[in-house]
Amino acid sequence: MRSRRFLGIERLTVMNNIFENVTLGKNVVIEPFCIIGQPPKGFSEGDLETVIGADSLIRSHTVIYAGNKIGSRFQTGHQVTIRENNIIGSDCAIGTYGELAFDIKIGNNVKFHSDCHIYEGTLVEDDVRFNPGVFVLNAKYPYRPGQKTRIEPVVIRRGAIIAARCTLMPGVQIGRCAFIGAGSLVTKSVPDFAVVYGRPAAIRGDIRTLKDSSGTLLYEVKE
Amino acid sequence: MRSRRFLGIERLTVMNNIFENVTLGKNVVIEPFCIIGQPPKGFSEGDLETVIGADSLIRSHTVIYAGNKIGSRFQTGHQVTIRENNIIGSDCAIGTYGELAFDIKIGNNVKFHSDCHIYEGTLVEDDVRFNPGVFVLNAKYPYRPGQKTRIEPVVIRRGAIIAARCTLMPGVQIGRCAFIGAGSLVTKSVPDFAVVYGRPAAIRGDIRTLKDSSGTLLYEVKE
Amino acid sequence: MRSRRFLGIERLTVMNNIFENVTLGKNVVIEPFCIIGQPPKGFSEGDLETVIGADSLIRSHTVIYAGNKIGSRFQTGHQVTIRENNIIGSDCAIGTYGELAFDIKIGNNVKFHSDCHIYEGTLVEDDVRFNPGVFVLNAKYPYRPGQKTRIEPVVIRRGAIIAARCTLMPGVQIGRCAFIGAGSLVTKSVPDFAVVYGRPAAIRGDIRTLKDSSGTLLYEVKE
Numbered sequence: 053m054r055s056r057r058f059l060g061i062e063r064l065t066v067m068n069n070i071f072e073n074v075t076l077g078k079n080v081v082i083e084p085f086c087i088i089g090q091p092p093k094g095f096s097e098g099d100l101e102t103v104i105g106a107d108s109l110i111r112s113h114t115v116i117y118a119g120n121k122i123g124s125r126f127q128t129g130h131q132v133t134i135r136e137n138n139i140i141g142s143d144c145a146i147g148t149y150g151e152l153a154f155d156i157k158i159g160n161n162v163k164f165h166s167d168c169h170i171y172e173g174t175l176v177e178d179d180v181r182f183n184p185g186v187f188v189l190n191a192k193y194p195y196r197p198g199q200k201t202r203i204e205p206v207v208i209r210r211g212a213i214i215a216a217r218c219t220l221m222p223g224v225q226i227g228r229c230a231f232i233g234a235g236s237l238v239t240k241s242v243p244d245f246a247v248v249y250g251r252p253a254a255i256r257g258d259i260r261t262l263k264d265s266s267g268t269l270l271y272e273v274k275e
Numbered sequence: 276m277r278s279r280r281f282l283g284i285e286r287l288t289v290m291n292n293i294f295e296n297v298t299l300g301k302n303v304v305i306e307p308f309c310i311i312g313q314p315p316k317g318f319s320e321g322d323l324e325t326v327i328g329a330d331s332l333i334r335s336h337t338v339i340y341a342g343n344k345i346g347s348r349f350q351t352g353h354q355v356t357i358r359e360n361n362i363i364g365s366d367c368a369i370g371t372y373g374e375l376a377f378d379i380k381i382g383n384n385v386k387f388h389s390d391c392h393i394y395e396g397t398l399v400e401d402d403v404r405f406n407p408g409v410f411v412l413n414a415k416y417p418y419r420p421g422q423k424t425r426i427e428p429v430v431i432r433r434g435a436i437i438a439a440r441c442t443l444m445p446g447v448q449i450g451r452c453a454f455i456g457a458g459s460l461v462t463k464s465v466p467d468f469a470v471v472y473g474r475p476a477a478i479r480g481d482i483r484t485l486k487d488s489s490g491t492l493l494y495e496v497k498e
Numbered sequence: 499m500r501s502r503r504f505l506g507i508e509r510l511t512v513m514n515n516i517f518e519n520v521t522l523g524k525n526v527v528i529e530p531f532c533i534i535g536q537p538p539k540g541f542s543e544g545d546l547e548t549v550i551g552a553d554s555l556i557r558s559h560t561v562i563y564a565g566n567k568i569g570s571r572f573q574t575g576h577q578v579t580i581r582e583n584n585i586i587g588s589d590c591a592i593g594t595y596g597e598l599a600f601d602i603k604i605g606n607n608v609k610f611h612s613d614c615h616i617y618e619g620t621l622v623e624d625d626v627r628f629n630p631g632v633f634v635l636n637a638k639y640p641y642r643p644g645q646k647t648r649i650e651p652v653v654i655r656r657g658a659i660i661a662a663r664c665t666l667m668p669g670v671q672i673g674r675c676a677f678i679g680a681g682s683l684v685t686k687s688v689p690d691f692a693v694v695y696g697r698p699a700a701i702r703g704d705i706r707t708l709k710d711s712s713g714t715l716l717y718e719v720k721e
Binding site: 306307308335336352353354371372389390404406407408436438439440457458474485487493494495 | 515531533536559561577579595597615617633635637639640641642643665667683697
Binding site: 083084085112113129130131148149166167181183184185213215216217234235251262264270271272 | 310
């Protein structure tokens with residue numbers, strides 16, 4: 053049996069790589085084997101500021117590039133990767149194996165369960181929930197010439213719930229408080245409050261009237 | 276060319292974080308960049324015992340929380356994450372990028388290929404096999420108020436085979452020695468010995484009579 | 499705020515584990531927390547040579563086993579895992595969370611976006627593109643007795659494009675410059691130049707005549 057402590061600040065500075073121009077709010081905890089503020093391609097260390105708000109918890113093996121502005125009480129799971137130039141509000145969480153590409157905007161109180169992969173340009177409003185294994189795409193014709201300047205980002209309106217293993221195709225808008233059932237392939241925009249599922253996802257109901265088997269309303273939706 | 280050794284015990288203790296109250300059986304090897312016995316939320320270091328049985332191999336970058344009881348000859352791939360309070364039998368393996376949440380019970384001789392994500396409360400009996408990319412869910416209505424106390428765990432009976440990229444929806448039971456074909460979305464319980472596939476998965480045959488193109492029985496099923 | 503540099507060579511040798519018999523070309527950069535040249539099961543350190551060509555960039559937390567021969571200008575994302583005995587050409591990239599098993603052959607100028615999982619025996623010709631979340635399988639009847647000697651590897655001909663979250667079933671051949679739409683389950687071989695999608699994937703067009711809504715050809719295909 054071997055046994056050791058690692059949460060002393062001294063051990064943290066040995067076990068992590070924190071670049072210059074990283075501003076950590078009060079009480080930020082960074083677990084071992086993380087990299088914070090790594091310069092993206094074409095930039096040098098310190099060129100871009102990285103901000104992580106107070107009371108955040110960055111779990112082990114997480115990589116956060118430079119140029120991210122992240123609010124308070126942020127949490128990552130383990131092994132998370134966040135590329136450059138994202139804006140993330142307060143009270144957000146990105147679960148284990150989660151991946152954010154770049155130029156993404158995320159509101160307040162947005163939670164990603166594990167293994168979600170969100171690609172560049174995506175806009176996520178407040179209070180959105182992602183179950184595990186969701187992919188949010190942006191390239192309708194991947195690898196065509198000039199594709200990088202023609203991305204079609206997804207927009208997810210506030211309060212939407214995206215169940216496990218959904219794929220949101222490029223350019224779709226997910227309406228306010230919409231519910232996307234597990235395993236769906238969303239190829240068209242989804243109206244506010246709609247319950248959709250399937251491949252392709254089709255409208256099956258309205259979240260404001262969704263009931264369990266005993267007839268109780270499942271979600272309390274504020275309109 | 277740079278070249279260095281790391282498997283000496285001295286290097287291991289430098290490269291890993293092993294918390295207090297971790298009991299490792301004889302001949303356990305822990306590769307670099309692992310964290311073993313991390314206290315879950317609400318617990319302090321040492322509060323919960325972590326046991327990993329003899330002759331286990333924990334590959335690099337793996338995180339195992341406190342409160343796990345794991346049998347002998349356990350193996351992880353790389354970058355595996357195992358949260359708290361799971362009970363795992365002997366001769367089990369969890370492949371690279373595998374994720375176990377918490378309160379999961381796994382029997383003996385259960386193998387998960389890479390990138391399997393198993394959520395809280397799941398029960399897996401002996402001799403079950405998972406191909407890569409399987410998700411086992413527990414929340415039929417994710418993020419509804421009070422959801423955390425209403426999970427509907429999946430039960431997988433002994434000897435079942437779950438092919439690649441299946442999604443097992445909350446509350447389903449997978450019967451003994453059942454076979455779930457690749458890419459299936461399993462929305463209903465599956466009888467013993469059934470061969471099912473599709474989205475939703477439907478019964479297509481019986482594993483006891485499943486033959487290859489030359490007419491040879493594919494699996495030897497003990498009833 | 500804590501702030502530190504890590505890209506000096508001295509720091510790199512502290513932060514990585516590079517085994518014996520690893521040959522790195524000129525200007526190879528290895529970010530922290532990587533393991534390069536790890537001996538596979540049954541081999542000792544140094545038994546198998548590992549070669550990574552000039553100007554390659556191995557991003558953090560990547561594991562590369564011994565016995566890989568990798569060309570110049572190779573790039574990995576973060577947290578990539580590459581097992582033993584693969585042959586990878588020049589100008590290839592494997593994105594974050596990418597997994598290569600063993601005995602895989604990959605031509606020149608092949609790009610895998612993040613979270614692609616490629617299993618043993620796969621053959622990928624030059625100029626192939628993979629969007630995120632693609633699985634390439636090899637076991638039609640996983641875990642049947644003797645399965646390990648009966649794999650049916652996938653072959654992907656040059657210039658093919660595999661969109662996000664596709665699953666290529668064992669033994670299929672993907673034709674030259676074929677296009678596989680997002681989320682497809684490919685159960686049969688795909689002819690050269692075909693555009694296919696769906697579950698199972700079916701032929702929907704020809705990439706040589708694929709146009710956007712304004713009538714412009716989307717891809718420039720060299721026959």
